[in-house]
Amino acid sequence: MMGARVIAIDGPAASGKTTVAERLARRLGYLFFDTGVMYRAVTWAVLDRGISPEDEAAVVDLARSLSVDVRPPGVEDGRMYDVLADGRDVTWAIRAADVDRHVSRVSAYPGVRQAMTRRQREIGLRGNVVMVGRDIGTVVLPEADLKLYLVATVEERARRRQRELEARGEPAEYDGILRAMAARDEYDSTRPLAPLKPARDAILLDTTEMTADEVVERALALVGR
Known part of the structure; x- marks a missing residue:
C-alpha cells in the first residue's frame, strides 16, 4: 500500500467522508475531489x-x-x-x-x-487523488489503491448536519434532518443502480466517536502501511 496514489473514500451522508478526504488530500499533497x-x-x-x-x-x-x-x-x-x-x-x-x-x-x-x-x-x-463519494470504490474506481468506507450512527450524522446548517445560518430542525437522513439511507442502499455499500476490499471506519483528525491519522497509517 506504500505510496497509494488513488484513494477512494465512500460512506453515507455526514459520516465525515468529505472532511476527512479534504484533510487527507492536504496532508498528502493530493487533489481533493468530492464527486x-x-x-x-x-x-x-x-x-x-x-x-x-x-x-x-x-x-x-x-x-x-x-x-x-x-x-x-x-x-x-x-x-x-x-x-x-x-x-x-x-x-x-x-x-x-x-x-x-x-x-x-x-x-x-x-x-x-x-x-x-x-x-x-x-x-x-x-493519480495523486483522494476521491470521495458513494460508489467510488465499487463503481467509479474499483482499482483504487486504498478504499475506505466511513460509517456513523444516523443520530450522530443528523447532529453533524444540524451543526453544519446552523453554522451557515440556515434552518436546522433535528427531527426533520434525522427523518430525511434515514430516508435517504434507505433509498441509497436499496436502489438498483450503484447502491450505497462498501467495496468487498474496503476498510470500514466507524467515526461516531472519533474526531475528524483522529480519522485522518488512521487513514494516513493505512496509506503508509
Missing part, C-alpha cells in the same frame, strides 16, 4: 430550469449537456473548492434543502451516472 458535488450540480440545474426530478429523460438530457467543473477555491468563505455549472458558481447553492431532497433520485438515473462517472474516472486515473 458528489457533480450530482448536486445536476440536481440544482434541474430545479433551476424548472424540470421535474421525476422526468428521467429530461434530467438525463440536461446531465449530458451540462458543463460541470470543480476547481480550487477562488473565494475565501469556507469553501473547499469552486463548483461551476455552465460557468455559474453554484458552490453553496447545491447545498440547499431542495437539492438535498432530490439528489438521490437524480443521481440514481443510469444516464446521469454514466455522464458523471466518465468524467470522474478521467480525473481519478491521473
Whole structure:
C-alpha cells in the first residue's frame, strides 16, 4: 500500500467522508475531489430550469449537456473548492434543502451516472487523488489503491448536519434532518443502480466517536502501511 496514489473514500451522508478526504488530500499533497458535488450540480440545474426530478429523460438530457467543473477555491468563505455549472458558481447553492431532497433520485438515473462517472474516472486515473463519494470504490474506481468506507450512527450524522446548517445560518430542525437522513439511507442502499455499500476490499471506519483528525491519522497509517 506504500505510496497509494488513488484513494477512494465512500460512506453515507455526514459520516465525515468529505472532511476527512479534504484533510487527507492536504496532508498528502493530493487533489481533493468530492464527486458528489457533480450530482448536486445536476440536481440544482434541474430545479433551476424548472424540470421535474421525476422526468428521467429530461434530467438525463440536461446531465449530458451540462458543463460541470470543480476547481480550487477562488473565494475565501469556507469553501473547499469552486463548483461551476455552465460557468455559474453554484458552490453553496447545491447545498440547499431542495437539492438535498432530490439528489438521490437524480443521481440514481443510469444516464446521469454514466455522464458523471466518465468524467470522474478521467480525473481519478491521473493519480495523486483522494476521491470521495458513494460508489467510488465499487463503481467509479474499483482499482483504487486504498478504499475506505466511513460509517456513523444516523443520530450522530443528523447532529453533524444540524451543526453544519446552523453554522451557515440556515434552518436546522433535528427531527426533520434525522427523518430525511434515514430516508435517504434507505433509498441509497436499496436502489438498483450503484447502491450505497462498501467495496468487498474496503476498510470500514466507524467515526461516531472519533474526531475528524483522529480519522485522518488512521487513514494516513493505512496509506503508509
